[in-house]
Amino acid sequence: xxxxxxxxxxxxxxxxxxxxxxxxxxxxxxxxxxxxxxxxxxxxxxxxxxxxxxxxxxxxxxxxxxxxxxxxxxxxxxxxxxxxxxxxxxxxxxxxxxxxxxxxxxxxxx
Numbered sequence: 001x002x003x004x005x006x007x008x009x010x011x012x013x014x015x016x017x018x019x020x021x022x023x024x025x026x027x028x029x030x031x032x033x034x035x036x037x038x039x040x041x042x043x044x045x046x047x048x049x050x051x052x053x054x055x056x057x058x059x060x061x062x063x064x065x066x067x068x069x070x071x072x073x074x075x076x077x078x079x080x081x082x083x084x085x086x087x088x089x090x091x092x093x094x095x096x097x098x099x100x101x102x103x104x105x106x107x108x109x110x
Contacts (some may be wrong), residue, residue: 003106009061010036014043020056024106030064039064041074044100057104060090069096 003024008015010031020026028047030039044060051058067074076092090101 005106008047010064011039011043011047012037014040014046016046018047018050020050020054023056025057025059025104026051027059027061029061030067032062032065034065036065038066038068040068041097041100048099048102057106058102059104060100060102063093063097069094 004022005025005027006020006023007027009027009029011028012031026047028044031037041063044063048058048060050056063074063076067076074094076089090103093101
């Protein structure tokens with residue numbers, strides 16, 4: 001089965017108003033690694049809302065090595081209480097990011 005999708009990773013800025021009419025699946029993630037650039041979770045939240053409004057499945061893959069929440073760096077720890085270099089474990093994300101704890105597949109919305 002074929003799907004039309006966009007992988008917005010690493011997401012480096014807001015995509016603003018985006019038309020997802022022909023897109024079944026949007027994957028979002030921050031950049032990982034030592035030279036990672038900041039990832040403002042507000043950009044991903046905006047995209048999640050656009051997906052919900054337009055019937056596109058949304059998948060938050062990771063927050064990256066430098067997530068930003070409300071203008072401040074966000075530290076995500078893994079299960080062993082070490083810094084998570086890509087913040088991929090959504091169970092460790094703060095409650096403020098509950099809307100981003102979404103990992104849908106294209107069939108989930110369509």
